[in-house]
Each structure stands twice: as structure tokens, then as C-alpha cells.
Amino acid sequence: MEATIEVTGLRKRFGQAQALDGMTFTVAPGQVTGFVGPNGAGKSTTMRVILGLDAPDEGEATVNGKPYRQLKHPLSHLGALLDAAALQPSRSARNHLLWLAHSQGLTARRVDEVLALTGLTDVRQRRAGGYSLGMRQRLGIAAALLGDPPALMMDEPFNGMDPEGIAWMRTFLRNLAAEGRAVLVSSHLMSELQDTADHLVVAGRGKVIADASVAALVAAASGDRVRLRTTATAEAMKVLANAGAEVAATAHDVLAIAGLSSERVVATLTAHHVPFTEVSAHRATLEEAYMELTREAVEFHSTGHEGARQDRAGQTAGRAGAAS
Amino acid sequence: MTAVAPYRSPAVPGRDGFAQTLRAEWTKFRTVRGWVIGTLVAALVMAGVGLLAAGGGRSACQAVGVGANGQPESGSGSSCQPSFILGPDGEPVADSFYFVRQPLTGDGSVTVRVTSMTGLLPPDHPDNAAGPFDSVHGVEPWAKAGLIVKENLSQGSAYAAILVAADHGVRLQWNYTGDTAGLPGPVGPANPRWLRLTRSGDVITGYDSADGTHWTRVGAVTLTGLSSTAQVGLFTASPDHDQMTANFGGGVSGGGGPTRDTAVFDHLATADGWTAGPWTGQYVGRPEIPGVVGFHQAGGQYTLTGQGNIAPVPAGHGGPADASATVTDYLLGTFVGLIALVVVAGLFVTAEYRRGLIRLTFAATPSRGRVLAAKSVVVAVAGFVAGLVGAAAAVLAGEAITRARGYYAFPISGTAEARVIVGTAVLTAVASVLALAIGAIAARSAATVAVVIVVIVIPYFLAATAALPLGAGDWLLRITPAAGFALQQPYPAYDQVTMLYSPFSGYFPLAPLAGLGVLAAWTAAALALAAYRLRRRDA
Numbered sequence A: 001m002e003a004t005i006e007v008t009g010l011r012k013r014f015g016q017a018q019a020l021d022g023m024t025f026t027v028a029p030g031q032v033t034g035f036v037g038p039n040g041a042g043k044s045t046t047m048r049v050i051l052g053l054d055a056p057d058e059g060e061a062t063v064n065g066k067p068y069r070q071l072k073h074p075l076s077h078l079g080a081l082l083d084a085a086a087l088q089p090s091r092s093a094r095n096h097l098l099w100l101a102h103s104q105g106l107t108a109r110r111v112d113e114v115l116a117l118t119g120l121t122d123v124r125q126r127r128a129g130g131y132s133l134g135m136r137q138r139l140g141i142a143a144a145l146l147g148d149p150p151a152l153m154m155d156e157p158f159n160g161m162d163p164e165g166i167a168w169m170r171t172f173l174r175n176l177a178a179e180g181r182a183v184l185v186s187s188h189l190m191s192e193l194q195d196t197a198d199h200l201v202v203a204g205r206g207k208v209i210a211d212a213s214v215a216a217l218v219a220a221a222s223g224d225r226v227r228l229r230t231t232a233t234a235e236a237m238k239v240l241a242n243a244g245a246e247v248a249a250t251a252h253d254v255l256a257i258a259g260l261s262s263e264r265v266v267a268t269l270t271a272h273h274v275p276f277t278e279v280s281a282h283r284a285t286l287e288e289a290y291m292e293l294t295r296e297a298v299e300f301h302s303t304g305h306e307g308a309r310q311d312r313a314g315q316t317a318g319r320a321g322a323a324s
Numbered sequence B: 001m002t003a004v005a006p007y008r009s010p011a012v013p014g015r016d017g018f019a020q021t022l023r024a025e026w027t028k029f030r031t032v033r034g035w036v037i038g039t040l041v042a043a044l045v046m047a048g049v050g051l052l053a054a055g056g057g058r059s060a061c062q063a064v065g066v067g068a069n070g071q072p073e074s075g076s077g078s079s080c081q082p083s084f085i086l087g088p089d090g091e092p093v094a095d096s097f098y099f100v101r102q103p104l105t106g107d108g109s110v111t112v113r114v115t116s117m118t119g120l121l122p123p124d125h126p127d128n129a130a131g132p133f134d135s136v137h138g139v140e141p142w143a144k145a146g147l148i149v150k151e152n153l154s155q156g157s158a159y160a161a162i163l164v165a166a167d168h169g170v171r172l173q174w175n176y177t178g179d180t181a182g183l184p185g186p187v188g189p190a191n192p193r194w195l196r197l198t199r200s201g202d203v204i205t206g207y208d209s210a211d212g213t214h215w216t217r218v219g220a221v222t223l224t225g226l227s228s229t230a231q232v233g234l235f236t237a238s239p240d241h242d243q244m245t246a247n248f249g250g251g252v253s254g255g256g257g258p259t260r261d262t263a264v265f266d267h268l269a270t271a272d273g274w275t276a277g278p279w280t281g282q283y284v285g286r287p288e289i290p291g292v293v294g295f296h297q298a299g300g301q302y303t304l305t306g307q308g309n310i311a312p313v314p315a316g317h318g319g320p321a322d323a324s325a326t327v328t329d330y331l332l333g334t335f336v337g338l339i340a341l342v343v344v345a346g347l348f349v350t351a352e353y354r355r356g357l358i359r360l361t362f363a364a365t366p367s368r369g370r371v372l373a374a375k376s377v378v379v380a381v382a383g384f385v386a387g388l389v390g391a392a393a394a395v396l397a398g399e400a401i402t403r404a405r406g407y408y409a410f411p412i413s414g415t416a417e418a419r420v421i422v423g424t425a426v427l428t429a430v431a432s433v434l435a436l437a438i439g440a441i442a443a444r445s446a447a448t449v450a451v452v453i454v455v456i457v458i459p460y461f462l463a464a465t466a467a468l469p470l471g472a473g474d475w476l477l478r479i480t481p482a483a484g485f486a487l488q489q490p491y492p493a494y495d496q497v498t499m500l501y502s503p504f505s506g507y508f509p510l511a512p513l514a515g516l517g518v519l520a521a522w523t524a525a526a527l528a529l530a531a532y533r534l535r536r537r538d539a
Helices: A043-050 A093-103 A108-117 A133-145 A163-178 A214-222 A233-242 A262-271 A286-298 A309-323 B018-030 B033-055 B327-355 B357-364 B368-404 B414-442 B445-464 B470-479 B481-488 B512-536
Strands: A005-014 A017-027 A032-036 A058-063 A078-081 A151-155 A182-187 A199-204 A207-213 A226-229 A246-251 A254-258 A278-281 B064-066 B072-074 B093-095 B097-105 B108-121 B144-150 B159-165 B169-174 B178-181 B193-200 B203-209 B216-222 B229-237 B241-246 B252-257 B260-271 B280-284 B295-298 B301-306 B310-312
Touching: A005 A043, A017 A043, A017 A058, A017 A182, A017 A199, A032 A043, A032 A163, A043 A058, A043 A078, A043 A151, A043 A182, A078 A133, A093 A108, A093 A133, A093 B018, A093 B357, A108 A133, A133 A151, A133 A163, A163 A182, A199 A214, A199 A286, A207 A214, A207 A286, A214 A286, A226 A262, A233 A246, A233 A254, A233 A262, A262 A278, B018 B033, B018 B368, B033 B327, B033 B368, B097 B144, B097 B301, B108 B144, B108 B229, B144 B193, B144 B260, B159 B193, B159 B203, B169 B203, B169 B216, B178 B216, B229 B260, B229 B301, B327 B357, B327 B368, B327 B414, B327 B445, B327 B481, B357 B368, B368 B414, B368 B512, B414 B445, B414 B481, B414 B512, B445 B470, B445 B481, B470 B481, B470 B512, B481 B512
Parallel strands: A017 A207, A032 A182, A032 A199, A078 A151, A151 A182
Antiparallel strands: A005 A017, A005 A058, A199 A207, A226 A254, A226 A278, A246 A254, B064 B072, B093 B310, B097 B229, B097 B280, B108 B193, B108 B260, B144 B159, B144 B229, B159 B169, B169 B178, B193 B203, B203 B216, B241 B252, B260 B301, B295 B301
């Protein structure tokens, strides 16, 4: 699979803040790549660097092998939605798309096509300033699609959308990927990407802490743990611990067991006549996997100072290797 | 995950170049109603203020004719127009002097020696130590005495003259505006000046000499269509003293009055085909001055005493020119219109920063210099069109109103008028680009508008309203971007006419193109800095 967006070793400092600290990943065609991480992880800065808007102190970003700023009619290589609110409020939606089309040598016909694609045809003559946030997101996607690009990049496209809009957006993004486009979607909420992304790039403190398929991430977060439902929690904990397992109670009648396979758990409990109602392989949600990965990355929010997170970042980088 | 073939768009890529960026920026400009309205308002304000200027503040038609030397003459008629004597090229002129003449036909030459110039100055002349009510002896700097060949005795007719000016040496002057210097220095018994005019067809050549033996050709001028018989002779003229002073803290005040000069000639001779008969003395363009003998001949010596001037009349220079509506008045609204235009031009870039739209712009066109250039072209065109329409409407409507209400209108040629209108359009166009460049540097709307108004509108306003001392105002109009207002100077300033050429009468310290050069230099510098900042700054 050829890479469409490639980010290599980006570093960027804003005054005291190290916004990017070696950000490296690639976005492949034909799938939705989720770009997740807490606020301040460097997602938006990375996207601005990819678009040639911000200059990195180190590293480079390429689109189809070229720095964005060297692309001719760049919107036909990469369509981007950075900020849906970035509109001249008094300009109509159609005219907003029209100037953008003209900048790429495209005609008004293409404008009407993307308006139809995003369901904005009926409101195209209205002032963009009067659009709801959801409508603005659609308008931003229409703008990203103008050049019919093989790669799309969206910063928090679900922000401010109602459930109906979110569902529409998910389907839309999946369809774009199904056409063979590379789709990079950032979010600070993993749940938004749960049923959308095929692949995840998890960022924290300016670098990638995990870069893996959704399936691999969930498996890694689940580990080898076994979930046991029993009324005799104390007894079960005792015998399983004696058998060499690590046991933790996750609810009043649920135990999470690590270090023993489910077969060994069943055999041990049966041998000691401990009653149980359910034994299953523990399966982490994506959200749990994400929380696990970013737990440390988030902590700087409470410490508030940049320096404190440098050594922490080293640890999370180690995890990233394990996860992928 | 299923492997999907990478997407290939079926669309043929569009063209990618400056034309596309320009079109995009133009689409941006025309699709924000406020900016289009702002541009229209600028044109309307320029025209509207022009109408106001034409509608009021100037003397209505009175029973005042125009006397010689540009002085109003009561009771000389009730006709309001024409108000001015016009020269061969249509410009307003003064043409009154004492003439000792005779008609001479064909080619020939005339020679004379000037041995002295003396005169009287008005009582309030600064050299007057005698008291406030007595005239003082002295000669007005541009008092003239010499030889002239003139088409006829009508005021405003074509002429060429070789003359001595009291403080400006020998000059060859022709058709009121032409002026070439000859021998420098004052004239007097110890240093007389010999003067000669020769006619060959319609070419008149002037010579001067300090001794009557060694002659220097000062110049030759062509008086197209000069009749074969022309009036030839001696003349004296002495312009009114114009005592305008710039007051400390702004404003000007003025005084002055008529002056007189008396010149003594000898060695008057004609040759090369002209044979002189008796000479006749008379005033041209004004009645005899009571108590003053205009012409006295004793042997070979001719003494002429005269008043008046043979020269162009600058705007605001006495008499009907003082009370006339000028193109400068009509264009008074330019700076107001300019405020609207610079606000629009500044917003054209700062609004994108404010909304974050600049990122989309630079994502669509990564070459930021190209975006800046395209935006510059758009605001330049908008500024030019608004300036052109506004100035043309102001001037044409102003003139129509002036004519309809019977006010004096200071004459101007169609070419000069077109130059001022186009110059105004160039001024508003370049100033708009300056505002855009400052907007790209500051990236903030309010700061941009404030800076532009401070650097271009306020200097002009201070200088043009004489709120500042004249010298300070002149310097503002030399070094600030407001120097570009020089493009609006409708009438030329004349070295050979003493007057306070000030911005409030439409005269600028720099020539129109030099003023444009200063404005353009500022604009180029701002654009260069803007391009640098745009390239270096994260969007």
C-alpha cells in the first residue's frame, strides 16, 4: 500500500511549549485513520505542518511524496478541514466554495457537485455566518472534497454535530475510504472513532504513542485477562492467587484475572469447588485501550508544566512499541 | 481490512497559476457585500463632497468683471463668464503692461539696451521703513522690462519677449508659461543689459549681451500661426505685490497691492528687414494710471512706467482666481473616500486572519507571495475604479453645478482634468495596496486601519487644511505616503509667478510623479515586509 500522507520526525516548539516532539506516522489509502490524543497532544499542529501552514523546526511532512507547498492545485491531492468556523460570515456557502474552486482552476459545476454530496444544495445561497456548526462541518467537508483528492484530513469533524450528523459523518468517511482514499480524522474522544476508524495513530505530548490497527490495539489492551463472574469472590480470589494469577475485583461479583488462561481458571475453580456463573476472555473497549495508552500523556494537564512531561513521554514511547 | 486500490480522481486537474489565484481573490472580494458597498461608498463620498464644494462656499455671480492683472473691477459689466483671460493654450493668464510699439511686417530684428529699473512698492511691503501709508522705492522681483513681439493688442494673444526681470536676470518668455533664463544679475547703469529679438517666419529668437558686442542666444520659440504683421516694441510690467505668510500654528494671512516699475531704455534699433516708424505708447489691458506718465522719450532714451504682468495666473492667486471653484475643491472628498477604501483593502486580508480563513487560503494556494500579489491586484483595481468614478463624477458634476449657478470656475484644460482624475484613481489604487500590505503585516483590522489613516490621511489633512505650519505640512507631503496626493495637483506651479503655492490651494511640494514615487516606495517597502512576514509566519 502506498503512503499518501507521511510525517517524519516533526518537532516544533512554541516558546516554552514543545508542541511536536518527533511526531512520525503514515496514513495509508483505503482506510480511515483515526488521529487521537488528548487536547494538546499536537494533532492540530501536525495537521497544519502537513498543509504547509506551520513550519516545523525539524522533520518533514509529505503528501504523495512531496512537501505540500510544492504541490500544484494542492486541493486535488489533499483535502483538509481544519476549522469549520473559518468562514467569512457574510459570504454565502456557495460563494465560499466558489473562490476556493477558482483557486484550483475548477468551475462552479464542481461547487454544485460537492454541495449536493454534502446535502447543502438547498441552503447554498445562505450566509455561511448563519450556518449551524453541523452545517459548517458539512461545508468544510464540501470544501475538502472540491479537488476530489485521494487523501482527506479532518480536524475534529464530529465537534458540535448532533447524533444524526455524527452518523452521517461516519458513513461519509467510511465511504470515502472505501473508494480508496486515505482519510485522516482527528479526535480527542476515542468513542467518536469507535466504529469509524480502521487504524489509529494515538498521539500524546507531541509524539506518537501508538500506531496500530483498531483490532491490534484492543487486543493489546485486553492482554490475557479473564473475566469471572462469581458470588464467591473471596474464595475464588484465594484459590486463583494460589494458582499464580493476579486477581482484581472489578465489580462486587466480577473478577479480572491475569496470568492464567480461561481453561486453567475453570479447572482451578472446579477443583476447589468454587461456584461461578460465567468465565470469558476479557475484551477491552477501544475507550479503555485509549485511556490506558494516554493515561500518562494526559497527566500534564494537571501538572500544567511542560518540563514535567518529558521523562514521562519516554515511558509512553516504550508502550507504543509494545502496542504495535 | 480489505486492500482497496488507492483513489484516482477522474477529474482533469485545473490550471494552476497566478490567474487562478487572482480569480479566486476577485471572487472573494466581490462576494462580500460589505466590501463592495464600501467601495461604492468611497466613490459616492468623493462625488458627494465634490458636489458640496461646488454648491457652496464660493462667491456667487456678482456684477464684477475682471480687470487687468487679475483684479476685479466693479461696474465693468454684469456678465459672469468668461471670468478669465485665457492664453493661447487655454490657461488663465494676466496680460497687462505698458507697451511702446508699432506694427512690423515680415522678418526682422529689434535691439535695445536696458540701463535701469526702479519702482514703487505698496506701503505694507516688509522693506518699508517709511511708514504704513507711504509707498516705498523698490522693484518687485518679477517686474519686467524688455522687448516683445505680440500677435496683436488683445489680452491673451501669443507673444515672445526677451526681458530683464528685477531679481531674476534676463529671461526669454513666451505665451505666458514659457520661461528660459539668460544672463543673471540685476540691471543698472553700471551693468546694462542688451536685448535682441529676431523674427524668422513664426520663429522668434532671443539674444542677450552685456556689452552690445558679444551676444548670446538665449533661445528660440515657435509662435505657431503668428500673423505676418505683429506688434513689436518695448514694454514694462510690474506684478502686484503678494504678501502671503504662513502663520505659526497654521493658516496663512495675506496682504499686498499694486506695484510700479520704471525702466530706461536706449539704443533702440530695428534691422534685418524691419524699418521702424514712430513709436506709440499705450497700456494694454488696463486704463491709464492717473498721474503717471507711461512713456517719455528724450533723444534716444525711452522711459517707460508700467504696472501689470504678462504671466500665467495660478489658482487662488488674487481676483477671480481667489473666488473661483477649482478642481482641488471638487476633489476635496478624496481623503474621505480613501478612508473607506483603505478600510476595505485592510479588511480584505485582516478579516481572513480574524476568521482563520487565511489557513484555507494558504492551503489552497501555498505560495503566499502569489496570494499577496493577487490580493494587491484586486484592491488596486477596486481602488482605481472607485477613485476614477468618484473623481470623474466629482469633477464633472462640480463643474456643471458651478456653471449652472454662475460661479467662477478656474479654467483647466481637458487634458489636465483627465490627468487629475486618473491621478486620483492611481492614488486611491496605490493607497489601497499600501493598506493591504500593512494589513498583511499587522494581521489585525483595527491596527491596520489606524496605521493607514495615520500615515496617509492625517498628514494630508493637516497639510491641506493648513492646520500645521506650512513648512511642516510641506515636509509631511514630501516624506509620508500622503505625498501621493500630489497626483491631484491640477494646475502647474510657475516659478515666474510669486505666490504661496500651498496644498490648500492645490499645490504640492512634490511634482505629481515624484509624489507617486514616494507613495509607491512606501507601498513597495510595505509589500516586501508583508511578503517576508507571510513567508516566515505560521499561518
